[in-house]
Each structure stands twice: as C-alpha cells, then as structure tokens.
Amino acid sequence: xxxxxxxxxxxxxxxxxxxxxxxxxxxxxxxxxxxxxxxxxxxxxxxxxxxxxxxxxxxxxxxxxxxxxxxxxxxxxxxxxxxxxxxxxxxxxxxxxxxxxxxxxxxxxxxxxxxxxxxxxxxxxxxxxxxxxxxxxxxxxxxxxxxxxxxxxxxxxxxxxxxxxxxxxxxxxxxxxxxxxxxxxxxxxxxxxxxxxxxxxxxxxxxxxxxxxxxxxxxxxxxxxxxxxxxxxxxxxxxxxxxxx
Amino acid sequence: xxxxxxxxxxxxxxxxxxxxxxxxxxxxxxxxxxxxxxxxxxxxxxxxxxxxxxxxxxxxxxxxxxxxxxxxxxxxxxxxxxxxxxxxxxxxxxxxxxxxxxxxxxxxxxxxxxxxxxxxxxxxxxxxxxxxxxxxxxxxxxxxxxxxxxxxxxxxxxxxxxxxxxxxxxxxxxxxxxx
Numbered sequence: 001x002x003x004x005x006x007x008x009x010x011x012x013x014x015x016x017x018x019x020x021x022x023x024x025x026x027x028x029x030x031x032x033x034x035x036x037x038x039x040x041x042x043x044x045x046x047x048x049x050x051x052x053x054x055x056x057x058x059x060x061x062x063x064x065x066x067x068x069x070x071x072x073x074x075x076x077x078x079x080x081x082x083x084x085x086x087x088x089x090x091x092x093x094x095x096x097x098x099x100x101x102x103x104x105x106x107x108x109x110x111x112x113x114x115x116x117x118x119x120x121x122x123x124x125x126x127x128x129x130x131x132x133x134x135x136x137x138x139x140x141x142x143x144x145x146x147x148x149x150x151x152x153x154x155x156x157x158x159x160x161x162x163x164x165x166x167x168x169x170x171x172x173x174x175x176x177x178x179x180x181x182x183x184x185x186x187x188x189x190x191x192x193x194x195x196x197x198x199x200x201x202x203x204x205x206x207x208x209x210x211x212x213x214x215x216x217x218x219x220x221x222x223x224x225x226x227x228x229x230x231x232x233x234x235x236x237x238x239x240x241x242x243x244x245x
Numbered sequence: 246x247x248x249x250x251x252x253x254x255x256x257x258x259x260x261x262x263x264x265x266x267x268x269x270x271x272x273x274x275x276x277x278x279x280x281x282x283x284x285x286x287x288x289x290x291x292x293x294x295x296x297x298x299x300x301x302x303x304x305x306x307x308x309x310x311x312x313x314x315x316x317x318x319x320x321x322x323x324x325x326x327x328x329x330x331x332x333x334x335x336x337x338x339x340x341x342x343x344x345x346x347x348x349x350x351x352x353x354x355x356x357x358x359x360x361x362x363x364x365x366x367x368x369x370x371x372x373x374x375x376x377x378x379x380x381x382x383x384x385x386x387x388x389x390x391x392x393x394x395x396x397x398x399x400x401x402x403x404x405x406x407x408x409x410x411x412x413x414x415x416x417x418x419x420x421x422x423x424x
Contacts, residue, residue, distance in 0.1 A: 004266040006276060017274040025279035032287045039295035046302050048309065054302070061299040081292035089287055109267050110276040115284075175267065 003178060004107050024111075027103045031092045039088075060088065064228065071232040075239040082122065083235075086115065087228035094174060094220035098213065106223075107174040109167065116167035119231045127238035138237055166230055173223050177216040184208045394419045 008020035042057035050058055064084045068076040076083075090106060097104025105111055127135035139155040140148060184205045191202035266272075395415045402410045 002266075006266065006269070006272040008275070012275075014278075017278070018271065019275045019278040021279070022272070022275055024276060025283070028279055028283040032283045032290070035287060036290045036295070039291070039299070043295075043298045043302060046298070046305075048306060050302075057295075057299060058303055061296070061303060081288065081296055084296060085284070085288045085291045088291070089284060105280075107267065108276055110273045111280050114277055114280055118284075171267070 003104070003182065004175070006103075006108070023103045024105055024108065027093075027096065027105055031089065031096060031105065034096075035088050035092055060084075067225075067229055068232050071229060072236040072239055076232060076235060079122070079232075079235050083228055083231055086119070086231055087224055090115070090170065090227050091221065091224035094224055095217070097174060097178065098216055098220060104174050104178055106170055107178060109171045112167035112171040113163065115170075115227070116163040119166065119234060120163045123234045123238045126235065127241075130238065131241060135238070135241070138241055162234060166227065170223050170227055173219055177212070177219055181209060181212055181216065184212065391416070391419055 006022045006024050008018075008022050009026060010021035012018075012020045038053070039057050042053035045051065045054070047054060061084070064087055065077075065080065067087075068080060068083055072079070093105040093111075096102050097107065124135075127138065131137075139152050139159065141151055141155065143151055187205035188202045188209070191198050191205065193199075395412065398415045398419055399410050399412070402408060402415075
C-alpha cells in the first residue's frame with residue numbers, strides 16, 4: 001500500500017497543523033503546471049486552423065461546454081471555469097497516476113471528498129442565492145401530500161449522500177485499479193523469482209498488467225468525465241429547480 | 246492533529262505498516278492545504294487566462310465561418326439576381342427586335358404594294374393608250390381600205406358595165422361584202 005502513502009518532502013507547520021510539502025503536493029503542483037502550460041501554450045499562436053495542441057485544448061473546451069449545456073442549460077455557463085477546472089484537474093490527476101512511480105492524487109479520500117464538498121457547497125450557495133428559501137422546494141417533489149411524508153426524507157437523504165457517493169466513486173475506482181495493478185505486479189515478481197517453469201509463467205500476469213493498464217486509462221478518463229457531469233447535474237438542481245435539461 | 250510536535254506521517258508509517266494510507270487523518274491537513282492552494286491557482290489560471298483565450302479563439306473561428314458563409318450566400322443571391330436581370334434584358338431585347346422586324350416588314354410590304362399598284366396603274370394606262378392608238382390606226386386603215394375598195398368597185402363596175410355607180414351605192418356594197 002505504499003503507493004498510496006503521503007510522504008513529506010519538505011516539512012512545514014503552520015498554526016499547529018502539519019502542512020508539509022508532500023509527494024502528493026508535488027504531483028498536484030505538477031498537474032497545475034502541466035495544465036496551465038498546456039492550455040496557455042496551445043493558444044500562443046491562436047491559429048484559425050488549429051494545430052494539434054490547439055485542437056486538443058479546443059476539443060476539451062467544447063467538450064466541457066457541451067456537457068454543461070446538455071445537463072444544466074444556458075444558465076450553467078456561469079460555472080464553466082469551475083466545471084472545466086474540476087474536469088481537467090481530476091483528469092490529469094487520474095491519468096498521471098497511471099505513470100509508474102507517480103503518486104495518484106485522486107486515490108486519497110481527503111482530496112476527492114474535498115472536491116465533492118466544494119461541488120455541493122457551490123450547489124447550496126447558488127441555490128440559496130438564486131431562489132432564497134425557495135431552494136428548499138428541491139426536497140419537495142410534485143406528489144400527493146401523503147407520499148411527501150415518504151418522499152421528502154428520501155430526497156433529503158439522497159441530497160446529503162451526494163458528496164459521499166461522488167467522492168467515494170472516484171476514490172474507490174482509483175484505489176482499486178492501482179491495487180489491482182500492484183497485485184499482478186507482485187505475481188510477476190514472485191513467479192519470476194521462483195525459478196524454473198514458474199519464471200516462464202510470470203508472463204501471464206505481465207500480460208494482465210498490460211490489459212489492466214489499458215482498462216485503467218479508460219477508467220481514469222471516464223471517472224473524470226463522471227465527476228464533471230455529476231457536478232453539472234447537481235448544479236442544474238440549483239440553477240433550475242425541478243427542471244431537467 | 247492538535248499536536249504540532251508530533252512526528253509526520255511519512256516517518257511514522259514504516260513503523261506501523263498496518264494503517265491504510267488514505268485513512269491516515271494526520272495527513273489530511275497537508276492534503277487539504279495543498280489541494281486548496283493548487284486548485285485555487287488552477288482555477289484562477291483557467292478562469293482568467295486559459296478559458297477567455299479559448300473562448301475568443303473558438304468564437305473568432307465561428308464568427309469567421311459564419312461571416313464567410315453569409316458572404317457566400319450573399320454573392321450567390323447577387324449572382325442569381327444578376328442572371329435574372331440579364332435574362333429579363335435579353336428577353337425584352339428579343340421582343341423589341343421582333344417588334345422592329347415586324348414593323349419594318351410591314352412597312353416594306355406596304356411600300357412594295359404601293360409601288361406595285363402604281364406600276365400596275367401606269368402599265369394599265371399605257372396599255373389602254375396603246376390599245377386606243379391601235380384601234381385608231383385600225384379604223385384609219387379600215388377606212389382607207391374601204392375607200393380603196395369603193396374606188397375599185399366603182400372602177401370595176403364602170404369597166405364591166407359602163408355604168409356610173411354612185412359613191413353611196415358603192416359604199417353600201419363594200420360594207421355588205423365585208424360582213
């Protein structure tokens with residue numbers, strides 16, 4: 001489990017808290033640097049007919065734009081920078097974690113839960129700013145009064161569990177994928193070290209690692225997408241009460 | 246967490262490998278601290294620098310394409326109007342040319358008819374005059390012949406019978422023989 005261990009590189013304490021610069025912090029800084037470099041560099045030329053880098057940046061931009069529009073409508077564009085940042089941050093964190101030896105930021109429940117809470121807080125704040133206490137109508141679906149006794153607690157619980165499901169989904173996916181890779185890698189080493197015919201057999205778990213790596217790449221991108229689209233859907237609750245897009 | 250003097254997570258973990266790293270709460274302050282900083286920086290960079298640029302590039306292109314399409318459509322409709330105008334001009338010119346041709350043909354026909362009528366009238370007059378003249382000379386010739394026949398008849402009668410025939414008698418006799 002040492003690939004999930006947060007180890008301090010530069011010890012640092014502020015106000016009694018241990019806020020050391022860790023391997024995780026280093027990777028997060030690299031992520032921010034890479035994304036900034038990528039998005040800013042891609043647009044230095046501002047070509048009418050985009051080159052490769054510019055195409056990727058534009059595709060990402062339009063992908064997130066479509067995602068917001070399809071799930072939260074025009075009002076959702078106000079949250080474009082927010083959703084875009086969440087998407088690219090999670091995407092880069094997930095994908096970079098696949099590089100052997102690189103710490104996976106999103107395999108930490110603290111990080112995913114903090115991101116999920118940020119989303120839910122954004123939803124709650126937006127909802128109350130937009131609708132005042134009318135935002136509480138979100139928990140009261142259009143149904144007969146008798147059913148409401150049942151439905152309101154359900155809605156309330158489903159809303160309150162959102163940060164948990166949102167964060168645990170990403171965390172567990174990353175954790176499980178990396179653990180699985182580690183387990184198969186362990187097989188390769190123990191089989192290879194066993195000598196004789198068993199050493200030859202170690203090629204089987206090696207092939208599995210290759211296959212799982214491909215799967216994990218898919219999972220990494222998919223989970224970033226899921227995180228971002230759920231963010232949009234939750235924001236839609238705050239922007240358009242009971243109106244689906 | 247409340248004890249700052251406590252050793253950090255990293256140095257602690259090798260001593261107790263049983264702890265599941267993501268659940269080690271002593272690492273949370275550091276994780277959240279750096280997450281906040283990096284995420285905030287990324288958000289500001291995206292919000293203030295990257296996304297406005299992307300937005301302007303994508304919109305510029307969209308505007309350019311839309312403008313070009315609009316210009317192309319305008320050119321096409323212009324060309325269509327021009328071709329319609331050309332067709333209209335062509336057909337009106339053709340009509341006018343036809344009208345002109347008709348008119349001049351009628352004028353020429355009328356002139357030709359007039360000229361023919363005049364020529365015919367002239368030739369008719371000439372012919373009538375010629376006929377009159379022929380008739381006159383024929384009458385003159387006949388009188389001449391009649392006179393000669395009269396004289397001859399008188400002379401013949403005088404030679405054969407010795408009688409002197411009156412001129413009136415001779416004339417009527419000649420006339421009777423002519424019929």
